[in-house]
Amino acid sequence: MYILDIDTKQPYRVYIGTMLLEQAGTLTREACGGERAVIVTDTNVGPLYALPVRKSLEEAGYAVDVFTFEAGEEHKRADTYVSILEFMARHEMTRSDVVVALGGGVTGDMAGFAAATYMRGCSFVQVPTSLLAMVDSSVGGKCAIDLAAGKNLAGAFWQPKLVIADIGCLATLEREQFADGCGEVIKHAAIADADLFEELERTPLTLDLLMEDVSRVALLVARNIDIKRAIVVADERESSVRKLLNFGHSIGHAVEASESYRLGHGTCVAIGMNLIASASAHRGYCDAEVPSRIRSLTAAHGLQNTCSRNVEEIYAAALHDKKRRGDSIDLVIPHAIGACSIEPTDLEEFRSIISEGLEMQEGDIAC
Numbered sequence: 001m002y003i004l005d006i007d008t009k010q011p012y013r014v015y016i017g018t019m020l021l022e023q024a025g026t027l028t029r030e031a032c033g034g035e036r037a038v039i040v041t042d043t044n045v046g047p048l049y050a051l052p053v054r055k056s057l058e059e060a061g062y063a064v065d066v067f068t069f070e071a072g073e074e075h076k077r078a079d080t081y082v083s084i085l086e087f088m089a090r091h092e093m094t095r096s097d098v099v100v101a102l103g104g105g106v107t108g109d110m111a112g113f114a115a116a117t118y119m120r121g122c123s124f125v126q127v128p129t130s131l132l133a134m135v136d137s138s139v140g141g142k143c144a145i146d147l148a149a150g151k152n153l154a155g156a157f158w159q160p161k162l163v164i165a166d167i168g169c170l171a172t173l174e175r176e177q178f179a180d181g182c183g184e185v186i187k188h189a190a191i192a193d194a195d196l197f198e199e200l201e202r203t204p205l206t207l208d209l210l211m212e213d214v215s216r217v218a219l220l221v222a223r224n225i226d227i228k229r230a231i232v233v234a235d236e237r238e239s240s241v242r243k244l245l246n247f248g249h250s251i252g253h254a255v256e257a258s259e260s261y262r263l264g265h266g267t268c269v270a271i272g273m274n275l276i277a278s279a280s281a282h283r284g285y286c287d288a289e290v291p292s293r294i295r296s297l298t299a300a301h302g303l304q305n306t307c308s309r310n311v312e313e314i315y316a317a318a319l320h321d322k323k324r325r326g327d328s329i330d331l332v333i334p335h336a337i338g339a340c341s342i343e344p345t346d347l348e349e350f351r352s353i354i355s356e357g358l359e360m361q362e363g364d365i366a367c
Helices: 021-032 046-059 077-092 103-118 133-136 167-172 174-190 194-202 205-211 214-234 241-246 249-258 266-280 289-300 311-318 347-359
Strands: 001-004 012-017 036-040 063-069 096-101 123-128 142-147 151-158 163-166 328-336 339-346
Touching: 001 214, 012 214, 021 046, 021 096, 021 123, 021 133, 021 249, 036 046, 036 077, 036 103, 036 347, 046 063, 046 096, 046 167, 063 077, 077 103, 077 142, 077 266, 077 328, 103 133, 103 142, 103 151, 123 133, 123 174, 133 167, 133 174, 133 214, 167 194, 167 214, 174 194, 174 205, 174 214, 174 241, 174 266, 174 289, 174 328, 194 214, 194 289, 205 214, 205 328, 205 339, 214 241, 241 249, 241 328, 241 339, 249 266, 249 311, 249 328, 266 328, 266 347, 289 311, 289 328, 311 328, 328 347, 339 347
Parallel strands: 012 163, 036 063, 036 096, 096 123, 123 163
Antiparallel strands: 001 012, 142 151, 328 339
16 A cells, blocks of 8 residues: 655645545544535446445445435536535535545546535545546546636646545456556656656556556556645645646646547547647757657557647637636647646747647547
């Protein structure tokens, strides 16, 4: 088992290993206290893992209730969020009690936002069950819901008091779901760890690797969380260096929206990284090997790396991006593998970058 301390304003620990669901109650009791716990989960994850987590919490002395919502990004909306709040109130939750997010990134966002706003904030535990949630969304304190205008437009910064990443949960993912999480893994390597990028080139992170060597996958998850930990601790509220974590996201979120969330988040981030890297090489911001290596690595992990959406569709959706500031947007530009910069970019220039990326995209996998 790996234990990482996240030294934000409200410090917390991340546990990465196997057989951790059975320890959820003990770990939650130590981190949070309280008398009641509400598990927030979805219709995919609840039938798999709600029972052992509930049992563990009850053995630790909690009165436990479970809120289950329909799985899918399309349900990360205000009506689901309000339903969670009403459920918490109906079960007489207090601000000293705890919300447990059991599931992927959507569940973590929904449960975290509810915890951040119920009675102006109550304790919150992340139990991520997808690769994407483990390596990215469960750490850092961002939580949000989608609005009709775009992704994650209503939310808060609310750090969990504990993260429990049970690697065994990954074995129940479909190959496409597992691959989708690798989009964020590759992003972390591209912005901050050239050695990790090379390691992934030699041995891709796949579901087959999980079945062959679970300890290696646990180590890779821990390394990714450590990359995010260092960035989040340096800039908890995303005023400077934390924006590096948005590599590929401005275009990626726009692709997600224009595709009505048919594609996974990690897949769309991979598309975004490929388009930005291709345009950056075209403009001389980086060598041609940068987009070539990103393209090859995303493909090796089973991710789509090109998009059939046109520039107008992507640009229109991207105008709702949270990183927009008036007539400019903060873009993460790659200069080498493991080295990127944050560049305020005029919106018209951003449109040109999208256009250039689309013109230069290569490969035969299109969304």
